[in-house]
Amino acid sequence: MSVSSARWVCFFVPDSIDDADRVSGGNVYDRHVREGLRRSGWTVHTVLIPRDDHTLTAQTLAQLPNGALALVDGLVAVRESVALRAHSTRLRLIILAHMVGNVVSAALAEADAVSADRERHAFRAAKRIIATSGWTRSEIIARRLGRPPDVIVAYPGTDPAAPTSASRSGNRLLCIGAVAPHKGQDVLLGALAQLTDIDGWTCTFAGSLDIATDFVDELTRMAHRTRLTDRVTFTGSLAGARLDEAYARADLVVVPSRSESFGMVVAEALARGIPVVAARVGGIPEALSSMTAGILVPPDDAQALAVVLRRWWASRAQRSRLTEAAVEARGSVRPWSATVAAIASTLDEMALSGMAVSA
Known part of the structure; x- marks a missing residue:
């Protein structure tokens, strides 16, 4: 050659x-x-x-x-x-x-x-x-x-993206990432299981279901056991227009990872003006360019995550502050x-x- x-x-x-x-x-x-x-x-x-x-x-x-x-x-x-x-x-x-x-x-x-x-x-x-x-x-x-x-x-x-229009209720959660233990979807399900008394919320899990099939089966059983099947959806991998549509429907992006070298989902959410709740692991704090546009929680802690999500729904003022900060953060994302x-x-x-x- x-x-x-x-x-x-x-x-x-x-x-x-x-x-x-x-x-x-x-x-x-x-x-x-x-x-x-x-x-x-x-x-x-x-x-x-x-x-x-x-x-x-x-x-x-x-x-x-x-x-x-x-x-x-x-x-x-x-x-x-x-x-x-x-x-x-x-x-x-x-x-x-x-x-x-x-x-x-x-x-x-x-x-x-x-x-x-x-x-x-x-x-x-x-x-x-x-x-x-x-x-x-x-x-x-x-x-x-x-x-x-x-x-x-x-x-x-981060690719340029149109801002998302938040709903008044803040009920639309989105979690993006291959469904695998290191992404911590079980932590988020554990948190959501503590919030069934709150009406109206839904959570979409977007990411490959083929990486860790045993873990996917475990999450399916967990969703049935905690009676979340009507509230949570696993879409499989999304890309292009389908991924854009998932972001467009989201009020809050949740990143419950146990490990993350950077956290591109965090940056992509902020590029769309969507606030973030994420585990404080690896490079995620670096990805969260505006600390006022997101909340960091301890990793692998479903209870702490549940507390933050409950506060999110309890306070419309907090939702507005975080969303406004996320929209403002759109101007500081890296090209x-x-x-x-x-x-x-x-x-x-x-x-x-x-x-x-x-x-």
């Missing part, structure tokens, strides 16, 4: 990047990076890596000439750490880290320890690491996965152009690092 332009990069991403049935924040981010780099003059050769393919990454890396730039999505990098290490001295590898794995301890399963080992080898093979939040950068440095000067932050951006600019700057630095690219 030849490189005919100094502004040329090989971008390794999961093969789900454009799959509407496998929506994720990482895929949205990668798509904006791919298209944004192309608009800014970069030639981007995208390599789609299936989850169960352990040869394509190594084969493609082997075909790259010495000194070539390779931007690798973190999920791919961890799975293919052996291939990255094999080419780390001759290629300029940059990892796009959407998240970091669990801290390894004796209590964790062997599979988690193996994954952490792969993560360590992959990240240390990279010349630069691009993190999606300050919190993620801090975790990478604290775990000695990268040196501070080599870890750059490129915050996710995707800023994300792309930060990544392009890192690529430009690496392109000029003095390593020759052979044609």
Whole structure:
């Protein structure tokens, strides 16, 4: 494989990047990076890596000439750490880290320890690491996965969106994210089960139901047991116009995650003028650009979340204040152009690092 332009990069991403049935924040981010780099003059050769393919990454890396730039999505990098290490001295590898794995301890399963080992080898093979939040950068440095000067932050951006018209009752809740334990939908259901005495509210859960099917079954049983089936709806993955419609019907976005590297849903809600209630974990406080437009609660605490939601419905004045602050916050959301600019700057630095690219 030849490189005919100094502004040329090989971008390794999961093969789900454009799959509407496998929506994720990482895929949205990668798509904006791919298209944004192309608009800014970069030639981007995208390599789609299936989850169960352990040869394509190594084969493609082997075909790259010495000194070539390779931007690798973190999920791919961890799975293919052996291939990255094999080419780390001759290629300029940059990892796009959407998240970091669990801290390894004796209590964790062997599979988690193996994954952490792969993560360590992959990240240390990279010349630069691009993190999606300050919190993620801090975790990478604290775990000695990268040196501070080599870890750059490129915050996710937000697409322009029309403001949502709030209802007087504030009864329309929305929770967006793949239905999986780390997203904490069970925490929100536990909170809602304490609020059945309040009339009229509904909650829509939008996100893939295929990631953790046992967890989905558990939530279904929980909804029946707590008599919430008439109030909660699980839509599956939503994208494009269907996702916009879900936001347009929402008065409040709830993000009950147990872990979150940034919290793109928070930023997307504020871009539409929708207030947020979210767990204080990971990079979520960074995503909440206006602290007056949202409320942070302790993670994994259904009781605390129930108290906040009860207050939300009890006080129309509070709902108005939060909604007004969210509408005002629309002017401070980050554009995707800023994300792309930060990544392009890192690529430009690496392109000029003095390593020759052979044609």
